[in-house]
Amino acid sequence: MTAAHTLRRHPATTAGVVWIHASQRAMRTHLEWAVGHAVGDALRFVWQPQPAEPGAERAEVHWSGPVGTGAAIASALAGWRDVRFEVTEDPTPGSDGMRWMHTPQLGITAQRIDASGSIVVPEDRIRGAIDAAGTDGRRLLAALDDAMGGAWDRELETYRHASDAAPVIALHRVG
Template sequence: MTAANTLRRRPATTSGVVWIHASPRALRTHLEWAVGHAVGDALRFVWQPQPAAPGAERTEVHWSGPVGTGARIASALAGWKDVRFEVAEDPAADSDGMRWMHTPQLGIAALRIDAAGGVLVPEERIRGAIEAAGPDARALLADLDDAMGGAWDRELEAYRHASDASPVVWLHRVG
């Protein structure tokens, strides 16, 4: 086989956002290290007070890198129980997007997302919810709400609004 017949496939790349909605100040350096390790670079974030949780701080970081970087970031942050965060990974040519949400009370949720940011609920999950609910419409709504991460969205909503005027940090991973 000659070099002309050899194709090198480049890994798919994507981008996303990390929102650390609320963290104790003492964890800042640890969280920067955890996210930096996941993306392969040393990082310093711009932290701001979190008005929704007095004494806590928040940051927002945009990133780009290989598909799967969002999962690595979410895994690195999930070990810190006192941290509220979200990680989004945009869809790529050959993969769905993902969103991970974490709260101390609920733990972590992982949801597939489409190009517009909407949650993709698998057909089997919907059929299972319909079957389990039977004629009970409230049970069906509760199961579908759970499938879409409703409890996490409700708990994080106050923290999201506090970030509307925050500065943004961009992370880029090459290679």
Template sequence: MTAANTLRRRPATTTGVVWIHASQRALRTHLEWAVGSAVGDALRFVWQSQPAEPGAERSEVHWSGPVGTGAAIASALAGWRDVRFEVTEDPVPGSDGMRWMHAPQLGITAARIDAAGSVVVPEDRIRAAIEAAGPDARALLAELDDAMGGPWDRDLEAYRHASDASPVVWLHRVG
């Protein structure tokens, strides 16, 4: 066996961010546990009041770990229907970046993102939008807006502005 046949592939490591835009105080420990279970570590977040929703709190956490960690975090948070959140996973060679957004009235959506953080709409989704809209230009615009996560962006935008002066917490997943 040659040396080339004995190389071991290491899992790709990526980074991302979890924004819990709005949650009731009573859910803090549950959300920390959910994200901690996804990254394999016990966590304590720094929580702040959310000015966009009186009585709600928010937290922002940066993470690093294997590709797929963002999906695990988003899945762990998806069960909390009254929580507004976003999770990103940065692209790395061999893996697309992703962004998951959740709003109580809309549920969860996922989109691929490029290195600049822009949503990338796959060809098949564009073709489906064209087919669903038929000759109606307004329907096409609505389909494309949905494909890019427009309804989620509009819902979450007021909550995002609250993060401009937030402290940063880093999570590191081992193995």
């Protein structure tokens, strides 16, 4: 007689960061509620002035939780059009890492990322860019820049540098 073993699959956990690069002060509670609802906990962020946009504020929150939490956070924040933000979710064995970027002018984009945080562009997207560009090198560069979220990076870069000394909050009760 043999013993039967039951394998229990535990949900994969991951970690990430939420950067609210710029938001009006009046949005604080709404954004805390939106992220808190996405992670299943009441939250209060540490807000700092955003020097890149007078009158705006910024916050940085590190989180850990089940795979998919980053998507839930990005979806919750995407409803607030006038907010500049980024959300990352680290890769795990079996799931790609992701980075979502949002600006009021461009809306939201999602990019796959590797373990070091570099954007990974899928082969089919690269082949499509090559095919669409033909022999036009400038068109190819523009398509590859778009595939990597270049417009979002350029728009958010000033806001990222302004937050280099921001306090960090860690969420551990996610999920």
